[in-house]
Amino acid sequence: MVYYRFKGCGRRDMEMKKGYWAAALLVVLSVLVWTHTRKAPVAAPGFVKVPGSGVQIKLEGLGRQYTVRSGQDPASIPPGRYQVKEIQLVSGAYSLQGYGLDSELVVEEGKTVELNPGPPLAIKTDVSTKGSEVSIGYQLVGRLGEEYDPAAQKNGASMAAPAIKILGEKGKVLESGTFKFG
Numbered sequence: 001m002v003y004y005r006f007k008g009c010g011r012r013d014m015e016m017k018k019g020y021w022a023a024a025l026l027v028v029l030s031v032l033v034w035t036h037t038r039k040a041p042v043a044a045p046g047f048v049k050v051p052g053s054g055v056q057i058k059l060e061g062l063g064r065q066y067t068v069r070s071g072q073d074p075a076s077i078p079p080g081r082y083q084v085k086e087i088q089l090v091s092g093a094y095s096l097q098g099y100g101l102d103s104e105l106v107v108e109e110g111k112t113v114e115l116n117p118g119p120p121l122a123i124k125t126d127v128s129t130k131g132s133e134v135s136i137g138y139q140l141v142g143r144l145g146e147e148y149d150p151a152a153q154k155n156g157a158s159m160a161a162p163a164i165k166i167l168g169e170k171g172k173v174l175e176s177g178t179f180k181f182g
Contacts, residue, residue: 046107047074049114057115058086059105068115079109087117087146095153101146117144136164138179150179 048068050057055070061082068075082105087098098117107113119142126137140148152159161179168174 043079044109045076046079046109047076047112048105048107049074049112051114051116052118054090055118056088056090057084057117059083060085061105074112077107079107081106084115084117084146087142087148089118089148093155095156096140096148097153098142098146098148101144103144115144117142117146119143121148136179 048057048059048066050068050070053071057068059066059068059077059082062078062080065085066075066077066082084101084103084105087101089096089098101117105113105115122141124139124141126139128135128137138150140150142148151161163178164176165173166175
């Protein structure tokens with residue numbers, strides 16, 4: 001055994017002091033092991049509800065993706081901040097892909113957040129002319145300001161671009177054509 005001598009301390013005093021130091025060290029190590037091995041308490045979930053029907057939303061946050069569908073009970077997800085990565089509107093065999101919802105969705109513990117994108121969709125047009133050529137563009141915009149790809153899908157395949165006819169005052173077709181996506 002190794003003994004340390006201090007002025008005014010006998011061998012027996014040192015052995016007692018070493019015992020106290022050993023006990024204190026054991027307590028400190030036990031506390032450290034306990035704090036590093038115990039599990040953090042799990043927060044109660046929050047909820048996301050999508051009212052209506054035919055809407056599917058993909059949220060991304062906390063390193064994971066979550067899918068929330070309308071017409072179901074609110075989805076239970078961990079509290080945190082999420083981005084809406086994709087919105088899909090489905091009606092029978094037809095679907096539209098949505099994007100452009102830049103706002104952050106904050107889910108709080110024990111609370112329900114309602115996210116209501118989709119119809120009614122507004123059609124916003126952009127008309128420009130260059131010489132005798134007229135360009136008509138359009139966007140489909142949902143109630144939260146999200147945009148939808150105008151190329152609708154039927155059974156998972158893109159549909160043909162919509163046709164347009166320009167009629168004169170008497171109903172005569174002046175011009176006709178189809179939109180081009182992109």
